[in-house]
Amino acid sequence: MSAIEINDLNVWFGEGPDRNDAVKHVSFSVPEGESFGLVGESGSGKSTVLRAITGLVPTWQGGIHVQGRPLGRKRDKTFYKNVQMVFQDPYASLHPRMTVDQVLSEALQLHGFKEIDSRIETLLRDVGLGPGFRFRYPHQLSGGQRQRVAIARALAPEPKILLLDEPTSALDVSVQAEILNLLTDLRAERHLTYVMVSHDLGVVGHMCGQVAVMQHGEIVEELGVADMRQLKAEHDYTQHLLDSSLRSIR
Numbered sequence: 001m002s003a004i005e006i007n008d009l010n011v012w013f014g015e016g017p018d019r020n021d022a023v024k025h026v027s028f029s030v031p032e033g034e035s036f037g038l039v040g041e042s043g044s045g046k047s048t049v050l051r052a053i054t055g056l057v058p059t060w061q062g063g064i065h066v067q068g069r070p071l072g073r074k075r076d077k078t079f080y081k082n083v084q085m086v087f088q089d090p091y092a093s094l095h096p097r098m099t100v101d102q103v104l105s106e107a108l109q110l111h112g113f114k115e116i117d118s119r120i121e122t123l124l125r126d127v128g129l130g131p132g133f134r135f136r137y138p139h140q141l142s143g144g145q146r147q148r149v150a151i152a153r154a155l156a157p158e159p160k161i162l163l164l165d166e167p168t169s170a171l172d173v174s175v176q177a178e179i180l181n182l183l184t185d186l187r188a189e190r191h192l193t194y195v196m197v198s199h200d201l202g203v204v205g206h207m208c209g210q211v212a213v214m215q216h217g218e219i220v221e222e223l224g225v226a227d228m229r230q231l232k233a234e235h236d237y238t239q240h241l242l243d244s245s246l247r248s249i250r
């Protein structure tokens with residue numbers, strides 16, 4: 001069964017002459033436990049696809065199935081238990097006046113978990129942070145540590161699917177690989193399914209088995225990681241992306 005299936009998704013903003021068709025006829029499916037990448041230049045519609053899945057865009061058409069179930073207009077609590085999102089900027093996504101403990105307690109309580117203390121300790125350990133980080137505020141953490149906390153928060157409800165929106169692009173290059181490796185290990189350990197957005201083919205080449213290339217709101221090509229490594233693309237735009245990230249994906 002596909003964890004996520006998108007059929008002929010269209011998303012637009014505005015009306016009449018102001019209408020912007022941000023996503024056009026997008027279809028893809030992600031089998032359970034796989035990692036799927038969406039790449040393309042800024043404004044190509046990648047984040048809008050993720051936001052449509054999470055119910056954050058008002059006007060869309062098409063089919064979105066999560067674990068075999070069609071999604072309607074509203075997302076319920078079960079959806080947010082199963083599908084969690086990690087954003088680009090961990091500083092903006094963590095409340096500055098909440099400690100790590102409060103952030104994780106809130107996420108666990110929201111989904112009705114008991115034994116909060118031991119779960120927090122486990123979550124911190126799973127993202128490579130010791131118990132010493134538990135009572136720190138975001139400003140007392142490095143960018144990489146903050147993103148680890150954001151990942152721990154996303155893992156708190158024991159989701160099946162993570163939607164990752166440029167999860168490393170706000171981080172120093174030296175820390176990016178650490179976070180990508182952490183995400184790779186977590187996917188294997190927890191049998192998670194990922195949909196990951198990035199403008200960087202090197203990053204998706206590292207993380208994803210299958211990649212869709214977006215341009216002007218459309219998927220222009222889908223290719224497997226083997227083709228990416230052999231720099232085999234049909235579409236000129238994909239070839240251009242491959243050429244420009246040649247060094248990082250080999």
Ligand SMILES: Nc1ncnc2c1ncn2[C@@H]1O[C@H](COP(=O)(O)OP(=O)(O)OP(=O)(O)O)[C@@H](O)[C@H]1O
Pocket residue numbers: 013014020022040041042043044045046047048049199
């Ligand atoms: N809330 C919104 N209202 C109006 N237009 C929007 C809104 N969100 C996105 N858009 C437009 O939709 C298009 C796609 O944007 P989107 O953020 O999905 O691109 P992206 O590929 O993720 O780019 P980036 O990598 O810069 O985030 C752009 O033209 C953008 O201006």
